[in-house]
Structure formats: structure tokens, C-alpha cells
Amino acid sequence: MSIKQTQYLSKTVSDLKPSGIRRFFDLAANMEGVISLGVGEPDFVTSWAVREACILSLEQGYTSYTANAGLIELRREISNYLKRSFSVEYSPESEILVTVGASQALDLALRAIINPGDEIIIVEPTFVSYAPIVTLAGGVPVPIHTNSKDEFKLRPEQIEHVITDKTKAILICSPNNPTGSVLSKEELVEISHIVEKYNLLVISDEIYAELSYDQPYTSFASIEKMFDQTILISGFSKGFAMTGWRLGFVCGPGEILQAMLKIHQYTMMCAPTMAQHAAIEALRGGMQDVEAMKKSYRQRRNFFVNSLTEIGLPCYTPGGAFYAFPSIENTGMTSEEFAENLLLEEKVAVVPGNVFGESGEGYVRCSYASSIEQLQEAIKRMGRFMEKRK
Structure with missing residues (x-):
């Protein structure tokens, strides 16, 4: 049978x-x-300089595990990069975690904060993995619909209409995949008032931060009072043309980062060592x-x-x-x-x-x-x- x-x-x-x-x-x-x-x-x-840094790391025998959180040299470079580019300062020792792509960073963030039945607001049109990852973490994705008339931008009043006592966080992607929409600093400030009012978290997917064409990019974590309520997700795939290297990072308040690190320790150990060495060069000399x-x-x-x-x-x-x-x-x-x-x-x-x-x-x-x-x-x-x- x-x-x-x-x-x-x-x-x-x-x-x-x-x-x-x-x-x-x-x-x-x-x-x-x-x-x-x-x-x-x-x-x-x-870029060749980044590829060469990877090759050199192999020639020098850097083929072992790194620290779970990633090479401290890379975390320092990420910290420096975020500070000079987006005016956001994270501690390399306790507030930055190197991940296997931004996708793993998102997965870790959601699993670290979601209790069964918690609601996570996502903005549609939305990247295809957001709702499934929320579901896999035991949460409930709650969509907000946007439209071309508003350039697919999230409005604060839309958030208030869907908030319940189970709402835990809002997942924002700017610049957005699939629409290319970018939220301005003024628009992010308006959203931050709702976040503060209802004591929500914001998971800010900033993987396209380097590719903002018509205005300086604003990180949600840089908005006044939002640092402690933001989990910043990014990586090297898009802006640095490193998709196949599978290297990302997540930044946030220490306690939340330590919770993510626990999951990362048990499920992934660390991001690829040679990719981390390459990323150091990307941040130092690849701009x-x-x-x-x-x-x-x-x-x-x-x-x-x-x-x-x-x-x-x-x-x-x-x-x-x-x-x-x-x-x-x-x-x-x-x-x-x-x-x-x-x-x-x-x-x-x-x-x-x-x-x-x-x-x-x-x-x-x-x-x-x-x-x-x-x-x-x-x-x-x-x-x-x-x-x-x-």
C-alpha cells in the first residue's frame, strides 16, 4: 500500500x-x-575589486566559520557606512547582525517578534515573500492596498484603519519592489506619528536604499524617536550587484538583535566567510x-x-x-x-x-x-x- x-x-x-x-x-x-x-x-x-578581495581571502585560507554575528571588521564597516550615508548609528558589537541575504534577515526579524496570531501590516503591491514569511512565523499578514494615483505610497490614515489590539509591526519597503515607489522624509515622519501613537515596530526593508534617483534616501531609523522601534534590513545584492553572494544584514535595538542572533546561531551559524571579506572591500572602496x-x-x-x-x-x-x-x-x-x-x-x-x-x-x-x-x-x-x- x-x-x-x-x-x-x-x-x-x-x-x-x-x-x-x-x-x-x-x-x-x-x-x-x-x-x-x-x-x-x-x-x-x-566589481573586480570586490571579487579580488574574495579571491585573496581564499588564498589566505579564510575558510572557517566567523563569529555568529559576522566578522567584526564587516560590522564596523556597515556601521560606518550607515552613519555617513543615512545618519543612522548602530553599535557593531551589539546592534548589527550579518545574514545570508536580506531575505534571511527578514525571516529572523519576523520570527524574533511574532507570537502566534500577531498581525503584521504589509503594503501592497508587495514583494512576494512578505506575506508567506509572516505566515510561516505564525503571524497574520494584514494588507494595505495602495494605487498609482498616490504613486503606491502608504498613507498614515490607511494604517489606522487596520490596526487592532493584535497589530505588532508594519513592514515597509522603500524604494519599493515591485513599484519603485520611494517614501520621502516628510512622508516617513507622518507614518512615525502613527507608529509612536500605537507603540508599533517598523521592519524597514532598505535593500534598494542606494538606488534612490530623485531625492536623498531617508532611513526610517533616522526619523526622530524611531530608532528604538525600527528593525533595519538591508544587504549587498541590489546596490552593490552582489545577488549571488547571498549577504545581507539587519540592525536594530540590542535586545531585539540578540533574539535574532539566537535563531541565527541555531539555524545558520554564520554567513559565508569569503562573501563577508568581499563585502568589506565593497563598503571601503566600492561606492x-x-x-x-x-x-x-x-x-x-x-x-x-x-x-x-x-x-x-x-x-x-x-x-x-x-x-x-x-x-x-x-x-x-x-x-x-x-x-x-x-x-x-x-x-x-x-x-x-x-x-x-x-x-x-x-x-x-x-x-x-x-x-x-x-x-x-x-x-x-x-x-x-x-x-x-x-
Whole structure:
């Protein structure tokens, strides 16, 4: 008699939906000549100086575990970087933890603060992993819907409408994935008043902090009175073009960091040693490369967003990250229909907006982290696709 293996699975895991992004990546992977605007990673190679620092660390035999919290040299560089770039000062000894990507940092933060049934407010459209990670930690994700009219920005009154006695924290991502929306300092201050009033935590995902194009970036932790109520999450994947290195970090008040460290000790031990050595070099000498990438992304953004509007896909100008989030409502198709038809007919891969939550329906996410030549060809194909629907 055969045994159904599903009987052994956690109900929580069984009920999780697989990532909606993966289906389109898998479709595109089996087709030739596809231009992918779906992948959320830089098209730049990690700078040579950073790669060389990694190679040197291997040659010198640095292949053992580091301290659980990460190399103290790296934590000091992270502290210095945050202080000079965003006016936020964390103790390298007790308030910074090096993680395996920002994703692990987010997982640790949620598991460290959530009791069963605690509610975590997330802002839709939202990165695909936020709600599932909240659920896996035993919490309840509570979505707030935003829209293009407001540039997908969170409004303070929206927070008050969903707060209950079970609300523990708000998860904010600015610059945002998938919309590219950036919250200004003034807007963050308004949110901070609600946070203070209801004594909430803010988990601030700042992985795209280096990629803010039209205004200086403001870290939520730098807002007055918010340092002790903020868990700051970031890493090296986006701004430093180090996605495959899997290196992130989380900063916050000492007691919360120590709780995260306990989980990290039991589940991960430490982040990859050679990646940590590379990251030290990235922070010490890699800012010119970051600025060069940022300049290139800004130029691509301007071309791509203007071109989308010209071919009949209205798109507000995103302030950061490397995503455009155009409306496809005038086509009469759902987000999934649009993405699938565009892929099959013109071999351009985009991500349907509904995978980022209900408020993403009617939009698609396009990454402009591709060469200008590829973006030009993608616009040409998308324009042809739209012409057929007139």
C-alpha cells in the first residue's frame, strides 16, 4: 500500500501558494530569443575589486566559520557606512547582525517578534515573500492596498484603519519592489506619528536604499524617536550587484538583535566567510561603482518609462529601485493574460502584477536592469503587441 507523502507535511506549508514569479521564469527559460524584464537583479557584474578581495581571502585560507554575528571588521564597516550615508548609528558589537541575504534577515526579524496570531501590516503591491514569511512565523499578514494615483505610497490614515489590539509591526519597503515607489522624509515622519501613537515596530526593508534617483534616501531609523522601534534590513545584492553572494544584514535595538542572533546561531551559524571579506572591500572602496550603476539605472528608467507611456502603457515615474509598474487595464486583459500573451507572441517576459497582491492586478512589473539595447528591443516588441490590440 502506497503512503501519501503529503500526510507528513505541515498544513501551514501545504497551504502556501508557490511564487507566482517562478511560473513565468520557467516558461521563459524554455523559449529562445526571450528578453526578460522579470528578473529582479542587477545586470552588472560585481566589481573586480570586490571579487579580488574574495579571491585573496581564499588564498589566505579564510575558510572557517566567523563569529555568529559576522566578522567584526564587516560590522564596523556597515556601521560606518550607515552613519555617513543615512545618519543612522548602530553599535557593531551589539546592534548589527550579518545574514545570508536580506531575505534571511527578514525571516529572523519576523520570527524574533511574532507570537502566534500577531498581525503584521504589509503594503501592497508587495514583494512576494512578505506575506508567506509572516505566515510561516505564525503571524497574520494584514494588507494595505495602495494605487498609482498616490504613486503606491502608504498613507498614515490607511494604517489606522487596520490596526487592532493584535497589530505588532508594519513592514515597509522603500524604494519599493515591485513599484519603485520611494517614501520621502516628510512622508516617513507622518507614518512615525502613527507608529509612536500605537507603540508599533517598523521592519524597514532598505535593500534598494542606494538606488534612490530623485531625492536623498531617508532611513526610517533616522526619523526622530524611531530608532528604538525600527528593525533595519538591508544587504549587498541590489546596490552593490552582489545577488549571488547571498549577504545581507539587519540592525536594530540590542535586545531585539540578540533574539535574532539566537535563531541565527541555531539555524545558520554564520554567513559565508569569503562573501563577508568581499563585502568589506565593497563598503571601503566600492561606492564609485555604486554611483556609476545608479547613474545608468536612472538613464534607463527615464527612457523606459517614457517609452511605455508612448506605446499605450501608462506608467508613473518610479523614484527608486529598478522596476517600472505600468498599467495594462486599457488592454482589457488580466495581468496574467497580458504577461502570458506578451511572452508567447513577442517573447518579452514581464511579471503579472497580481502576484504582488490584489492591488497589483491591472499592472505588470518590468525590470529595467537590462542593457539599453535590450530595453529598446523590448519596447519595440511591446509596442507591436499593443498595436495589435488597438
